[in-house]
Every structure is written in C-alpha cells, then in structure tokens.
Amino acid sequence: MTTVTAANATMEPTEPTPERRGFAEAFAMFRNGKSIVGLVILGVFAILALLGPWIAPYDPNAIGLEARNSPPDAAHWLGTTHLGQDILSQIIIGTRDVMFVGFGAGLLGTLLAVVVGVTSGYIRGAGSEILSALANVFLVIPGLPLIIIITSNFDDPNMLLIAIVLAITGWAWGARVLRSQTMSLRNRDFIQAARANGEPLWRIIAVEMLPNLMAVIASSFVGTVTAAILTQTTLAFVGITPITQWNWGTILFWAQSLNAFPDKWWWYLPAGLCIALVGMALALLNFGIDEYVNPRLRSAGKRARALRRRGFTQADATVVAPEAKR
Amino acid sequence: MRFLLRRAAFYLFTAWAAITINFFLPRMMKGDPISAYLARNQGEVSPEAIESLRILFGLNTDRPLGQQYLDYWGVLLSGDLGRSLSKGLAPVTAIVADALPWTIGLVGVATIISFLLGTSVGTFVGWRRGSAAEFVVPAATFLATVPYFWLGLIMIALFSTTLGWFPASHAFDKTVHPEPTWEFVASVIHHGTLPALTIVVTSLGGWILGMRNMMITVLDEDYITVAQAKGLSPRRVMVGYAARNAVLPQLSSFALALGFIVGGTLIMEMIFSYPGVGLRLFEATLAKDYPLMQGIFLVITLSVLVANILADIAHAALDPRTRQEAT
Numbered sequence: 001m002t003t004v005t006a007a008n009a010t011m012e013p014t015e016p017t018p019e020r021r022g023f024a025e026a027f028a029m030f031r032n033g034k035s036i037v038g039l040v041i042l043g044v045f046a047i048l049a050l051l052g053p054w055i056a057p058y059d060p061n062a063i064g065l066e067a068r069n070s071p072p073d074a075a076h077w078l079g080t081t082h083l084g085q086d087i088l089s090q091i092i093i094g095t096r097d098v099m100f101v102g103f104g105a106g107l108l109g110t111l112l113a114v115v116v117g118v119t120s121g122y123i124r125g126a127g128s129e130i131l132s133a134l135a136n137v138f139l140v141i142p143g144l145p146l147i148i149i150i151t152s153n154f155d156d157p158n159m160l161l162i163a164i165v166l167a168i169t170g171w172a173w174g175a176r177v178l179r180s181q182t183m184s185l186r187n188r189d190f191i192q193a194a195r196a197n198g199e200p201l202w203r204i205i206a207v208e209m210l211p212n213l214m215a216v217i218a219s220s221f222v223g224t225v226t227a228a229i230l231t232q233t234t235l236a237f238v239g240i241t242p243i244t245q246w247n248w249g250t251i252l253f254w255a256q257s258l259n260a261f262p263d264k265w266w267w268y269l270p271a272g273l274c275i276a277l278v279g280m281a282l283a284l285l286n287f288g289i290d291e292y293v294n295p296r297l298r299s300a301g302k303r304a305r306a307l308r309r310r311g312f313t314q315a316d317a318t319v320v321a322p323e324a325k326r
Numbered sequence: 327m328r329f330l331l332r333r334a335a336f337y338l339f340t341a342w343a344a345i346t347i348n349f350f351l352p353r354m355m356k357g358d359p360i361s362a363y364l365a366r367n368q369g370e371v372s373p374e375a376i377e378s379l380r381i382l383f384g385l386n387t388d389r390p391l392g393q394q395y396l397d398y399w400g401v402l403l404s405g406d407l408g409r410s411l412s413k414g415l416a417p418v419t420a421i422v423a424d425a426l427p428w429t430i431g432l433v434g435v436a437t438i439i440s441f442l443l444g445t446s447v448g449t450f451v452g453w454r455r456g457s458a459a460e461f462v463v464p465a466a467t468f469l470a471t472v473p474y475f476w477l478g479l480i481m482i483a484l485f486s487t488t489l490g491w492f493p494a495s496h497a498f499d500k501t502v503h504p505e506p507t508w509e510f511v512a513s514v515i516h517h518g519t520l521p522a523l524t525i526v527v528t529s530l531g532g533w534i535l536g537m538r539n540m541m542i543t544v545l546d547e548d549y550i551t552v553a554q555a556k557g558l559s560p561r562r563v564m565v566g567y568a569a570r571n572a573v574l575p576q577l578s579s580f581a582l583a584l585g586f587i588v589g590g591t592l593i594m595e596m597i598f599s600y601p602g603v604g605l606r607l608f609e610a611t612l613a614k615d616y617p618l619m620q621g622i623f624l625v626i627t628l629s630v631l632v633a634n635i636l637a638d639i640a641h642a643a644l645d646p647r648t649r650q651e652a653t
Contacts, residue, residue, distance in 0.1 A: 141347070238596060252475070256479060262488050
C-alpha cells in the first residue's frame with residue numbers, strides 16, 4: 001500500500017503547469033505503454049468478473065470426492081481443494097467480489113475526494129480550513145483497525161457495505177492532493193477570465209477546472225482501488241467478511257485454515273498472484289499517470305541512454321568539469 | 327513558532343476527533359453486548375467497573391448525550407479504558423500496556439530498516455537512471471503489490487515449516503523468561519526476524535519507487551548541474567545535493583504511510599501470533615470484546631499521531647522552508 005502513497009507523493013512538489021484543456025485531452029494520460037498494459041490486465045479481470053459464472057468450468061462449491069487435493073491436471077487446471085472443489089472456478093467466481101468492492105470503493109472514495117478536495121480548494125476562509133482539517137484527520141486515523149471494528153459489528157457484512165466503509169476510510173489522500181491542485185488552479189488566468197465573464201460556479205468547476213484535475217483524480221482513484229482490493233482480501237482472509245462468499249481472500253482463508261501451506265502450492269499461489277497482478281496493473285496505470293504529470297520521469301531514462309550513446313556518462317560530466325575550470 | 331502552534335493545534339484536533347469517533351462508535355452499533363455480559367456475570371463485576379463500562383459504551387442512555395460525552399471524557403482522563411470482557415475483566419489499559427512494546431518494537435525496527443534500505447536503493451537507481459539498475463523498478467512494484475498476509479504465510483511455509491530456520495509464532499521461546507538476559511534478547515530477535523523481514527520486503531518497494539522518482543525530478547535542477555560543474559565528486563553530488571533534497575517528500579509520505587504500516591503490522595501479528603496490539607485486536611474481534619477493541623483502536627490512533635509529530639519534527643529539522651513558510 002505504501003507504493004501508492006509514495007508514488008503519489010512525487011506529484012505534490014512537481015505540479016504540472018496546467019493550461020486550459022478540453023475533455024478530449026483529459027484522457028491523454030492513458031496514452032502510453034505502461035497505462036495500456038495496465039488497462040489490458042484490468043480489462044481481462046473485468047471480463048472475468050462480468051462473465052465469471054459462464055466461464056468457470058465448475059461450480060466453485062461442487063464437491064468432487066474422486067479428485068481431492070489433486071495438483072493441477074487436465075480436468076482441474078489449478079487443482080482442487082480438500083473437498084475436490086475446483087480452485088480455478090473459485091478464483092474466476094471470486095473475481096467479481098474483488099472487482100466490485102475495489103472499483104465501488106474507488107468510485108465512491110474518489111467522488112468524496114473530488115467534492116471535498118475541490119470545494120475546500122476553491123472556497124477560502126474557515127470553510128476551506130475545516131474541510132482540509134477533516135481530510136487530514138482521516139489521513140492520520142489508521143484505516144484497517146477502524147474497518148475491522150466497524151465490519152465486525154455486522155453479522156453478515158455484504159460487499160456494498162464493505163465498499164462504502166473502504167471509501168469512507170480511503171478518500172482523504174485524494175482530497176488533500178486535489179485541494180492543493182485546485183488552490184493553484186484557482187488563480188490562473190483562464191479561471192479568472194471565466195469568473196470575470198460571469199460564468200456560473202458549477203460551470204467554472206465542471207468545464208474549466210475538472211479537465212485540468214483529471215490526472216490527479218485518476219491517480220487518486222487508482223490509489224483508492226489498490227488499497228480497497230488489498231484491504232478487502234485481507235478482511236476476507238482474516239475471516240471478518242463471510243467465509244462462504246468466494247473471493248481471492250476467502251480462498252486463502254480456507255487454504256490457511258486447512259493447512260495448504262507449504263505443500264499444496266496450487267491452492268494458495270494463484271489467488272495471491274491474482275491480487276498481486278491486479279495491484280501491478282493498477283501500479284502501471286499510476287506510473288503512466290505519474291509520467292504524464294511529471295515529464296522528467298518520462299524522459300529520464302531516454303535522455304541518459306542518449307547521452308551514453310554519444311559517449312558521455314554521468315561520471316564523465318564530473319570528470320570533465322575540473323579540466324574545463326582550469 | 328507559528329508553524330509549531332499550527333501543527334500542535336492540528337494534532338490536538340485530530341486527537342479530539344479520534345476520541346470522539348471512539349465515543350460514537352459503540353453508540354451507533356446494534357445490540358448491546360455489554361449489558362448481556364454484565365447480566366450473565368452478575369455479582370462478579372465491581373460496581374465501579376460497571377459504571378465506567380456504562381459510561382464508555384453508551385449504556386447510560388438515561389442522561390442527555392452532552393452529559394454522556396462529558397462523563398466519557400472524565401473516565402478517559404482518569405486513565406480508564408474499561409474492562410476486557412474476554413480476558414477475565416482485566417483492565418484494558420493493562421492489556422494494551424503489555425502488548426504495545428512488542429508492536430512498537432516490531433514496527434519500529436522493520437520500518438526503519440525498510441525506510442533506510444529503500445531510500446538508499448532508490449537514491450542509487452534514480453542516480454543511475456536509464457541504466458541496468460532500472461530493472462529494480464518492476465521488481466519493487468511487484469513486491470509492493472503483493473498482499474502482505476500472503477507473503478507472510480509463504481515466508482512461514484518456506485523458512486519455518488520447510489527449512490526450519492526461524493520459529494513461526496510467538497515473540498520468544500516459552501522456555502526463556504522475559505528478563506533482560508542475552509538469552510532472552512537472542513530469542514526475541516530469532517522470533518522477530520521472520521515477521522520483520524516480511525514487513526520490510528512488502529514495504530521496501532514503496533520507498534524505492536518514491537525515492538527514485540524524486541531523485542529523477544531533483545537531478546534536473548540547476549543546482550545539480552552547478553555542483554557537477556564545480557567538480558564535486560559524483561558521490562558528494564548524489565548524496566549531499568540530490569538525495570538530501572529528494573528525501574524530503576519521502577519523510578512526508580513516511581508520516582502518511584504510518585497508518586498503513588500499522589494496518590500491515592496488525593495482519594503480521596495475526597499470522598505470526600506475535601503478542602502485540604494487532605493480535606489482541608484480532609482476538610477481541612473474534613470474541614466480540616468491544617471494550618478491548620475500542621481501547622486498542624484509541625491507543626493505535628494516538629501512537630500514529632505521536633509518530634506523525636516525530637516525522638514533522640524531522641521534516642522541519644531537515645527543510646528550513648517548512649519553518650519559513652508558516653511565518
């Protein structure tokens with residue numbers, strides 16, 4: 001989870017110089033190799049989430065006593081559990097919950113972040129300070145213990161509830177970054193011009209400002225989704241969400257409680273790798289956005305390689321320098 | 327001075343907010359586990375303990391909410407967090423006081439190692455941008471996205487069950503007495519290695535990536551070119567000029583990541599049965615022991631606040647601009 005914060009942190013000191021942008025260019029941050037690879041991986045998982053029940057070869061709960069604890073073979077590509085349940089089917093069926101909670105929490109959390117962040121960045125005075133303090137409080141309060149306490153109070157927490165709780169604990173970082181971005185946008189010429197033209201407030205915010213905030217919004221969305229997926233699978237693994245509802249965390253819960261570690265690798269490796277793969281895809285998206293926002297990250301490798309091709313290295317630059325001084 | 331006052335006001339406000347959340351949480355919940363417990367164990371609980379539990383958990387509904395809130399503060403300020411229902415009515419403060427040093431020790435050591443190691447690797451990778459060192463980036467990303475509970479289980483499977491190098495649970499051997507002897511210290515290190523290693527491995531990637539990105543940004547600054555033109559040694563430019571400036575956002579994200587780090591450590595403690603506050607919180611959740619849950623949450627939040635204050639001080643010490651901006 002620290003990746004998200006650390007990668008985002010670089011955005012604050014290196015603010016892009018926003019010009020007036022339309023909505024078409026607002027999505028330019030996804031037009032690079034890293035973002036596209038990330039989007040493709042997420043797309044595959046989204047298809048699994050949507051079509052899971054039709055793709056899955058078996059019923060994930062179906063007990064098959066003739067093939068228990070079997071390693072991967074032609075009939076069961078990822079092997080079976082102690083009851084002969086097909087693990088591939090469990091993973092496919094479980095994708096839906098993971099995606100629903102991840103993207104649900106991401107959408108809700110980003111919405112909260114945009115509302116609070118842009119408002120507190122645009123208005124001035126006490127209202128702005130109070131909203132900012134609110135975001136900072138939510139940043140400091142440790143999320144996971146709070147989530148564990150809240151969800152343990154429900155006998156049967158459903159996935160929507162979990163998504164809502166994750167959104168409430170996960171919106172603050174985005175709001176904070178959006179606030180500082182909005183504050184720097186507020187005084188730009190094109191916003192001043194729009195205000196002088198007498199454009200209504202909603203139009204200034206929706207048409208003039210939001211396109212310029214898209215990269216920050218996207219990055220905060222990606223961050224919230226990553227954190228939500230990790231937290232949700234953690235909750236399922238710990239057994240706080242219903243252990244009968246399939247998601248990747250539930251698979252690991254059963255694997256651990258039925259002593260699949262270390263020998264029955266087919267039971268616990270795929271689910272963990274799926275979580276890591278989705279996390280990788282989201283991180284790639286975030287890299288793409290980072291490079292779009294901070295062009296130095298984009299060209300750094302290229303320029304260094306170009307210098308080396310011309311016979312310079314970084315060390316050369318400093319070795320040459322003293323002679324030049326003489 | 328104004329900077330310090332502003333930060334102090336913020337921390338006081340956050341502490342107040344955390345305590346107020348803790349006040350409202352049990353009052354928003356369905357059911358009433360406390361009354362049920364007290365009814366089952368009539369006569370075993372002292373009247374004072376019952377009274378403080380009633381105040382802490384919102385059973386005194388006969389009084390107006392404002393009065394309940396004031397009573398709640400009164401109980402907290404007298405250092406009473408209620409009694410644990412699942413641990414034979416032991417005071418929550420005593421349970422937390424037993425568990426907290428383990429957690430702080432584990433989180434502290436693992437986080438410092440991870441921060442130092444990750445920042446150094448990130449410095450180097452950023453300095454050698456475009457070279458073979460760049461391959462650290464995808465590796466670091468992968469490690470940062472691996473779920474920590476999963477990696478912890480694999481660590482146990484590999485280093486404990488299969489290889490038998492490290493014990494898989496508890497903080498020290500049962501045969502060793504918790505006294506300040508070398509034997510005890512060795513046992514603690516032996517038991518702590520695996521959970522600490524897991525935390526380091528899963529959190530390292532974030533530090534590497536953050537530092538690398540900041541280094542690349544900073545290396546384009548004019549003062550780096552000037553430093554190189556002056557003929558300073560590459561090492562001096564890298565450490566004294568580039569890294570010194572690039573590390574500042576790392577400190578801020580360190581403070582902000584603390585909440586996450588604590589969350590990750592909770593899971594580590596559950597997996598490794600490490601006797602810190604995370605394991606106690608987990609046990610309390612399973613036993614529906616609300617007083618213990620609330621108490622632990624409050625203590626964790628206040629600890630994160632203290633760590634934030636320390637990170638703030640470090641930031642102000644390293645970056646004169648922080649001190650100037652506020653004046």
